[in-house]
Amino acid sequence: MLRKIRQILALVFFVCITLLFLDFTGTVHAWLGWMAKIQFIPALFAVNTAVLVFLFLLTFIFGRVYCSVICPLGVMQDVISRISGMRKKKKNRFTYSTAYFYLRNIVLVIFVAAFFLGIGSVVALLSPYSSYGRIASNLLAPVWQFGNNILAYFAERADSYAFYSTEVWIKSLPTFIIALVTFVVIFILAWRNGRTYCNTICPVGTILGYISKFSLFKVEIDSEKCKNCRLCSMQCKASCIDIKNHSIDYTRCVSCMNCLDSCKHDAIHYVPSFGKKKKDNEQKEAKSVETDNSRRTFLTTAALISAGSALKAQEMKVDGGLAKIIDKKVPHRNTPILPPGALSKNSFAKKCTGCQLCVSVCPNQVLRPSTDLMRFMQPEMSYEKGYCRPECGKCAEVCPTDAIHLVSLAEKSSTQIGHAVFIVENCVAVKDGVECGNCARHCPAGAIKMIRRSEGDKSSPQIPSVNVERCIGCGACENLCPARPFSAIYVEGHERHRMI
Template identity: 65%
Template sequence: MLRKIRLILAVLFFIAVTALFLDFTGTIHAWLGWTAKVQFLPALLALNAGLIIALVLLTLLFGRVYCSVICPLGIFQDIVSWISGLRKKKQYRFSYSPEKKWLRYGVLGVFIIALVAGIGSFVALLAPYSSYGRIAANLFAPVYRLGNNLLAYFAERADSYAFYKTEVWMKSLSTFIIAVITFVVLVILAWRNGRTYCNTICPVGTILGFFSRFSLLRPVLDAEKCKNCSLCSHRCKAACIDYKNHRIDYSRCVACMDCLEICKHDALHLQSRLKNRNQHRDGSIKQVSADQIDNARRSFLTATAVVATTAALKAQEKKVDGGLAVIEDKKIPVRATPIIPPGAWSARSFAQHCTACQLCVSVCPNNVLRPSTDLQKLMQPEMSYERGYCRPECTRCSDVCPSGAIRPITIEEKSSTRIGHAVWVKKNCIPLTDGVECGNCARHCPSGAILMVSSDNDAADSVKIPVVNAERCIGCGACENLCPARPFSAIYVEGHGLHSIM
């Protein structure tokens, strides 16, 4: 019964977190956004003390339930391992292996040093939620959107608007490659040995494993009833059951409850750690009453439910001009200072709190956010305006960020926040290069920061060129995106390392 409940909760959490990265309509986050915020590292970086304490207490009560129910990367490994078992038609393919402390705590030490030093790219490589986020955003989401576009294609021909097309493009080659490598490594490890990554590399698993050594309720192996059949050990994907010595390594046990189900001799029970004080001197354990087991089950369900509940359109661009001339794609300008989203407030704070999970990149409706290729901020999102601009009425990225790197911001605050300023490039401006009127940048500037003036003060009929009032510019990028100059815009945005309010 406990295993079935765990499986149901795990599947629901996995579907919910995955849906956050696949959703491009902005409707799912209002209901399921909390599933990203209850992840361990985002909660830690957001300084959400209440949630961190709740996760630690959950671990002290029931062991590493977080790893088997809440963490999407852990559940993903379970799915791969389960498929492997079906394919090989071999359920009992695991075996006990001693703990590799030097590797577990070595990786944790390096992870903590990188976290304190602000090396976000290294932290993002090891963090389980971030790793799964990159896989979902770079591998699962494009397939999902292509499927949506296929449905939209057929729906359009049936005069139905139930689906609409959405753009599919590679936001960062380096991040895509890292996501592919991570996916392949995890699939190989899970296919062969189950939870190898969780119990040897994952820093969050190591931290929670320390607390799970002292968990109140845990599976206990009764030496008197055990027949040394090894079924529990061969079924344990965490490789933590030493059936020969009747011991379980609770720091690696992920509370999957598989061993309780597979034991055919009634030698494994979920038991309170305090009951171990009543053991016989020969090491055997007294029989646990049915009432005690029922109470443990009720406690498990109640605590899990409490933690879970309280933790609580754009059409595609045309590629031709009037069907006659091909429009050349814009190229990214060289920016001295990268642009970070409104709500981040400063580049330093953003780099320290961002987990590079790609959730904000996935949900950006204007295709403005994409992973950075800078080695120091690798995979962390930055803004660029080749495919769209940051609309003042959109606060999607600040709504979904689980780590506090992009703090919640209102529409009014965003409209008055200066994240950058526009810079005019004379040699690219169409009025000067082609001798025709334009003014596109001034017409579309939402803050009125661009004024068109005569290019020649002595000639009243001279073409007009833009002049930027940097004090009024909010850096939204409307001017850069809508500038008709190709391949480089005649006006582009330089970021501000520290945001300010007008």
């Protein structure tokens, strides 16, 4: 029964969190957005004390159920492992292996160092929630959107608008490659050995593993009833049951309950562990050094993390159906553009985990993962396919770490995230001698006005003049500029946002 309950809850969490990354309409987040906010790393970066206390207590009472129920990357590994067992027709295929404590602790130290130093790219690579977010948004979302477009195609011909098509494109090739490599590595490890990634690489698994070592409820083996048949050990995807010594490595056990149903001698149970005495004193003495080291590592890590938390219009492709329009290229920006609510470059870099949730839900297609090494995979804005509309706040609504702080639409319209820069040699009015004024007509802040290039000469072409004090950096001018491949006007980001 415990195993069935765990499987149902895990499936619900896995499907719902996946939908958060697949839903390009943003409607699912109103109901399921809280599932992203209770993930360990987002809660840590958001300094969400209530969630962190809940997860620590959950682990202290029941063991690492977070890893087997709430974490989408962990559940994905279980699904892959389950399929592997069905194809190989081997239900009992796992064996006990010793823990790689040194590797786990080294990865944990790297993660904590990156957390303190604000190296978001390293955190994004090691965070299990962010890793799954990249897999879902880069590998699954295009397939989902392509299927949606097929339905939209047939619905349109049936005079139905239940579906609408959306553009399928790769927002960042490096991030796509990393997502693909991450998936392949985790797939191979899970296919062959179950929870290898969770118990050797994942820093969240290591942190919670040290807590689960002292959990109140544990899976325990009754040595008097045990016949050493090894069925429980062969069912353990965490490879943590040493049936020879009738012991379990609780730092790796994810409380999946698979071992409970496999025992035919009623020798293994999920029971309260408090108040019980060790039956084997020699075994206790042999493991005392390891236990002390584990306790010290956990306390040190918890102290470091606590201290760190305290500090912390779809574009038309043809012109009149006659001439094909050349795609715009990304201009060079000295400072990246961050969405309203990010506050500043440093603040955003320290809080963002690069989970890609905001990139997936952005209806204007202005967010995409950064390729800068210091901010690798963290979102930044660019306006080739759209601009940041004043009436939209989807990215802030879904951000689980509050890296993009949710502000009112009035505040957003008054937040200066950058300013427009005019490149006179790119302007069609200068190059082709035609009247344009597209940037001035569509500027929502009224920061652009058209002036004669040569003052007093009425035959001189009109070019835009930007009031940088009034410009909010929304990118409407850059996006709607007809110049190709580079716009005649582009937005330069600000390191620190300000109200105007």
